[in-house]
Amino acid sequence: MPTGRRWSPLARALLPVATYRPAAHLTGRWADRSCTEETHGFICQKDTDSSLSPSPAAWPPAPGTELSYLNGTFRLLQKPLRWHDALLLCESRNASLAHVSDPYTQAFLTQAARGLHTPLWIGLASEEGSRRYSWVTQEPLSYVSWQDGEPQQPGGCAYVDVDGAWRTASCDTKLQGAVCSVNGGPALPRRISYHGSCPQDLADSAWIPFREHCYSFHMDLLLGHKEALQRCQRVGGTVLSILDEMENVFVWEHLQSSEGQSRGAWLGMNFNPKGGTLVWQDNTAVNYSNWGPPGLGPSMLSHNSCYWIQSNSGLWRPGTCTNITMGVVCKLPRAEESRFSPSAALPDSPAALVVVLMAVLLLLALVTAALILYRRRQSVERGAFEGARYSRSSSSPGEATEKNILVSDMEMNEQQE
Secondary structure (H helix, E strand, O other), X not given: XXXXXXXXXXXXXXXXOOOOOOOHHHOOOOOOOOOOOOOOXXXXXXXXXXXXXXXXOOOXXXXXXXXXXXXXXXXXXXXXXXXXHHHHHHHOOOEEEOOOOOHHHHHHXXXXXXXXXXXXXXEEEEOOOOOOEEEOOOOOOOOOOEOOOOXXXXXXXXXXXXXXXXXXXXXXXXXXXXXXXXXXXXXXXXXXXXXXXXXOOEOXXXXXXXXXXXXXXXXXXXXXXXXHHHHHHHOOOEEOOOOOHHHHHHHHHHHHHOOOOOOEEEOOEEEEOOOOEEEEOOOOEOOOOOEOOOOOOHHHOOOOEEEEEEXXXXXXXXXXXXXXXXXXXXXXXXXXXHHOOHHHOOOOOHHHHHHHHXXXXXXXXXHHHHHHHHHHHHHHHHHHHHHHHHHHHOOOHHHHHHHHHHHHHHHHHHHHO
16 A cells, blocks of 8 residues: 555545455455465555544545546546447537556445446447447556456446446447546547538637537526526527436536536426417427426416526426526537627627717718718719810810801802812
């Protein structure tokens, strides 16, 4: 055991699991040895001091908590997920499904699965129809901890079970958790790509891509429903709509880890009295829902009702639109990068909006004045040109008379001859 360093409560909890043995596959196993012929590290234990404040529980960690272990940082997803959904959720946090490179990381993940009482997806999958498994991060498969007989699922995905063994299952199987390995550097290439991109710092908002849409979380703001609609409209988006279970899980995961005092975020839905149904802002029907108990009563189906998603549970709640403030999540579809620019968004402040409008009006006035002056100048120059041409082509009455006399004399001379 290394000395000269302080161990976190979580690391201390892992020590019995991660006891070092020379053979990697024996890491964490117990063995009997001679008490006098070998030397090993040791662990001290003593009773807790009742006079001291109890330390926070090391396990299980709070949802959304990032855990540092050795040289890595991990995030545990505690939600029902298929393998590809878990991968997308990790990638939305600039992370990837975890890879296990050594017995110490294996011990950490074993403790995680055991503490949560559920198997956890890891970033190990096989090609379609094959039993050849590889890490999604494309790192070499130098360490394994397969259960005897595994891998046995062709075209499947791998998970760490509660006993620490790696097993395989169909990638469409729903497990109750997964492990992300957080990347501290630039964004990683995504295994699953979608057409289009998300804006960069549009209207001071950070946009997170997920499937075909982009999301901007503002859980530090507490706004009424009407103000939330206006804020999202200013960036060309809509207030959050949730169309299926995976999108709800994605939103819930990000709400749990968002800093702010908000207890939830507004949903961009309202009641359509003509059809007697709930619709999203674009008037599409609400076909998926996740209402918390006791559900949605008839009294909450009115134009005076508003709806939101809870941060701590991911459940939907109905309520009145007045005297309630929530966080805001704006949503817009992916698009070509050329469509996104800071100038595409209107300013948040009404005063700034007035300044922009006044500047536009002033610019229009200057252009109009310049156009009028230009046309007047063209008209004056055209008049002067016409006058000069007339003066060159016309003659005085005296000159005309002299020309007539000259012509008459020439005719008379011709007759005499």
